[in-house]
Amino acid sequence: MWGTVRQRLGGYSAYYSLQRIGLGHLLNSSKCYSSEAAAAKKMTVREALNSALDEEMSADPKVFLMGEEVGEYQGAYKISKGLLEKYGPERVCDTPITEAGFTGIGVGAAYYGLKPVVEFMTFNFAMQAMDHIINSAAKTNYMSAGQISVPIVFRGPNGAAAGVGAQHSQCYAAWYGSCPGLKVLAPYSSEDTRGLLKAAIRDPDPVIFLENELLYGESFPVSAEAVDSSFCLPIGKAKIEIEGKDVTITAFSKMVGYALKAAEILAKEGISAEVINLRSIRPLDRATINASVRKTNRLVTVEEGFPQHGVGAEICTSVIEESFEYLDAPVERIAGADVPMPYAANLERMALPQVEDVVRAAKRTCYRSV
Amino acid sequence: MANWVIRSRTIAHHLNKKMGLLGILNLSSWSSTSNSFHSMPLGDNHGRPHAIFGDSATHFSVRRFESTEAEREFDTNYINQDGGDQALNFPGGKVEFTSDMNFISESADKRVPCYRVLDDDGELMVSKNFVQVSKEVAVKMYSDMVTLQMMDNIFYEAQRQGRISFYLTTLGEEAINIGSAAALSADDLVLPQYREPGALLWRGFTLQEFANQCLGNKEDIGKARQMPIHYASKKHNYFAVSSPIATQLPQAVGAAYSLKMEGKDACVATYIGDGGTSEGDFHAAMNFAAVLEAPVIFICRNNGWAISTPIEEQFRSDGIVVRGRAYGIRSIRVDGSDALAVLSAIRTAREMAISEQRPILVEALAYRVGHHSTSDDSTKYRSVNEIEYWKTARNPVNRFRKWIERNGWWSDKDETEHRSSVKKQLLQAIQIAEKTEKPSIEGLFSDVYDHLPSNLQEQEEQLRETIRRHPRDYPSDVPV
Numbered sequence: 027m028w029g030t031v032r033q034r035l036g037g038y039s040a041y042y043s044l045q046r047i048g049l050g051h052l053l054n055s056s057k058c059y060s061s062e063a064a065a066a067k068k069m070t071v072r073e074a075l076n077s078a079l080d081e082e083m084s085a086d087p088k089v090f091l092m093g094e095e096v097g098e099y100q101g102a103y104k105i106s107k108g109l110l111e112k113y114g115p116e117r118v119c120d121t122p123i124t125e126a127g128f129t130g131i132g133v134g135a136a137y138y139g140l141k142p143v144v145e146f147m148t149f150n151f152a153m154q155a156m157d158h159i160i161n162s163a164a165k166t167n168y169m170s171a172g173q174i175s176v177p178i179v180f181r182g183p184n185g186a187a188a189g190v191g192a193q194h195s196q197c198y199a200a201w202y203g204s205c206p207g208l209k210v211l212a213p214y215s216s217e218d219t220r221g222l223l224k225a226a227i228r229d230p231d232p233v234i235f236l237e238n239e240l241l242y243g244e245s246f247p248v249s250a251e252a253v254d255s256s257f258c259l260p261i262g263k264a265k266i267e268i269e270g271k272d273v274t275i276t277a278f279s280k281m282v283g284y285a286l287k288a289a290e291i292l293a294k295e296g297i298s299a300e301v302i303n304l305r306s307i308r309p310l311d312r313a314t315i316n317a318s319v320r321k322t323n324r325l326v327t328v329e330e331g332f333p334q335h336g337v338g339a340e341i342c343t344s345v346i347e348e349s350f351e352y353l354d355a356p357v358e359r360i361a362g363a364d365v366p367m368p369y370a371a372n373l374e375r376m377a378l379p380q381v382e383d384v385v386r387a388a389k390r391t392c393y394r395s396v
Numbered sequence: 397m398a399n400w401v402i403r404s405r406t407i408a409h410h411l412n413k414k415m416g417l418l419g420i421l422n423l424s425s426w427s428s429t430s431n432s433f434h435s436m437p438l439g440d441n442h443g444r445p446h447a448i449f450g451d452s453a454t455h456f457s458v459r460r461f462e463s464t465e466a467e468r469e470f471d472t473n474y475i476n477q478d479g480g481d482q483a484l485n486f487p488g489g490k491v492e493f494t495s496d497m498n499f500i501s502e503s504a505d506k507r508v509p510c511y512r513v514l515d516d517d518g519e520l521m522v523s524k525n526f527v528q529v530s531k532e533v534a535v536k537m538y539s540d541m542v543t544l545q546m547m548d549n550i551f552y553e554a555q556r557q558g559r560i561s562f563y564l565t566t567l568g569e570e571a572i573n574i575g576s577a578a579a580l581s582a583d584d585l586v587l588p589q590y591r592e593p594g595a596l597l598w599r600g601f602t603l604q605e606f607a608n609q610c611l612g613n614k615e616d617i618g619k620a621r622q623m624p625i626h627y628a629s630k631k632h633n634y635f636a637v638s639s640p641i642a643t644q645l646p647q648a649v650g651a652a653y654s655l656k657m658e659g660k661d662a663c664v665a666t667y668i669g670d671g672g673t674s675e676g677d678f679h680a681a682m683n684f685a686a687v688l689e690a691p692v693i694f695i696c697r698n699n700g701w702a703i704s705t706p707i708e709e710q711f712r713s714d715g716i717v718v719r720g721r722a723y724g725i726r727s728i729r730v731d732g733s734d735a736l737a738v739l740s741a742i743r744t745a746r747e748m749a750i751s752e753q754r755p756i757l758v759e760a761l762a763y764r765v766g767h768h769s770t771s772d773d774s775t776k777y778r779s780v781n782e783i784e785y786w787k788t789a790r791n792p793v794n795r796f797r798k799w800i801e802r803n804g805w806w807s808d809k810d811e812t813e814h815r816s817s818v819k820k821q822l823l824q825a826i827q828i829a830e831k832t833e834k835p836s837i838e839g840l841f842s843d844v845y846d847h848l849p850s851n852l853q854e855q856e857e858q859l860r861e862t863i864r865r866h867p868r869d870y871p872s873d874v875p876v
Contacts, residue, residue, distance in 0.1 A: 122684065130646025130647050131650035140657065169622050173629070229846070309851060
């Protein structure tokens, strides 16, 4: 069906050329002539993860999945649905309950040439495996002078869900983002998720892939290119979700959605916000961020995690180092509250950034009263 | 009375079929409170209710016939039609019942014995299944043990003289090092802890390469990234020594899993000390290795000490060998000062690991003669006499020497020649390593990732620019 639609449109090649000359963002708006077909395909983040895993496992027999509940249970969040049936227990391994143990085993398998995808039920539990992630995976290529590479992917939900309390809600982007030897990715949409997970699995370095539980069920339009099994996004490149000229808003993961909503509200008040979806925490796309700030002269960074030593702090410093003269206002940093996540719904709401916070911060940078 | 009992039994049986297990359990709990059958021995009570005519109102409500499936399953599992001892078909396997309340003792009556082939005098004992070695192999084993011992002594002294920053020795454990290495094939992967450079020496790592690593110069294949004794050589299938204890154990299981998927005729050998078995990673690795049926040999060097912590403070089990059974892993204890015993046990373990695709645990007992490392002075926590005893009377190198000399494969002349040659090579290796340049700046930034990322490229350029502008602030003997 998709094939015939393509043929009928005839403008398929035009679609691609639009992408290539960097006007891809135009295709997202429903006004663009070929976008009806492009936007017709929708995919949830869950489906994006499942299809990416399936395709990479099919393409490379060395890729295998391990984690708690990934096999028989189809995944704690049903991400690995159908994979056990398709690939068998040798390639989809249900592990006993020891993050430290199975992370060490995954790293050992990677040392000797397999490509494990290790799933943590949440990155909160990965703290038990921190030694293996940092000392055994991140540093080994360097310590062994390139003799032992670790082509491993650690993935799982990161950050706050809803009403799960302090030990299930921390965002680890800043912690992993500060570690040399790791690559850290944080997708937002289904297209991000597909492209970045495939890139992560193919990458010879250890990659931390930070998903978000609340995004699993969310549906996004995906382009025809994204659905293809060879699709891959570059690691280290941010995406400009909407272009603007008055203020730059950077965000990653679920906060991108909030930033986009904030941009809509701001547009009504005459403020044109440029929203950057970071996609990659390490390496951070400083070039895109700085180019944007040089254009808008104002910056708001948004993240869910704790403020001290956060991703926003790093972005702010990068902008000060490279684009200080271009700033017309102090950088605004929106982050989660500096407390362990409370459980009560009202307290949780106050501990996390909301759309209004982003709007207010953007207005402050534009000298508007709030 | 007897008639009644028989009748009650059949009625119970009949009721059982109708009511299922739940019904029976309910009834038997009522029977204990009923006042009718005190004289019945309690031991006979399993599921055979005596009081059926108890609280009738309550138990007539138990007439549920719907879930017959679960009921039937319980029937076949729970009641043995022979009427003998019953067994419970539990997840994981059948378990017999017993009416003896027996706590398994915390320790067996006798400790697990220790396999040995050569006696203290290097005489071949009557031992079972030991592996014969040719003259060539035996001589290589002995000379490598001597080389290892001499390397340890000379490099230790070099550290004391300030020429190396750190070192640790394998004194007392030479037989474990070389015996185990000789038992493996070149294709087997070795994941060491840190007291096993002998395995690398056996496989062909040269004295110059050892010296280069310890001195951190540009000839080091590890690009001087790691502190001394943290060797790594992909060519020799010897994985990087890693400081955090026991991390190599689950990694070894992962690597063995990888080998298993390849179907290769090779296994993984990983080493751990007595202290390292207290780490959580030991548990996870042993457990996983058994579940995954991974071809890995866990070689535990029980040398009696973990820095200053003696065995009694480390664990209360009979060493490490008894833990094998707890995980469903075949295990053996060997005399770690007997190179032939070590070789035989590990060669056999290797065959089992590969042909049966299972993990094996080998505990080798050999006293740690040296200090834990150059940062330790063990006379502070153990007696000098104890150290001397193991250094002389129980020396593994001397013991093996007696055996090969008795076979006519080695002489005093060979000994002096070998020792003086090795000493010369070692001193030369250190001198050359000291004179060799340190690695260049490019080595600071490469290998963090597979490809040099742009931010590191920038940093390297900035650094070079800074050095160019301020040459006096940069040491002149370090290459740029």
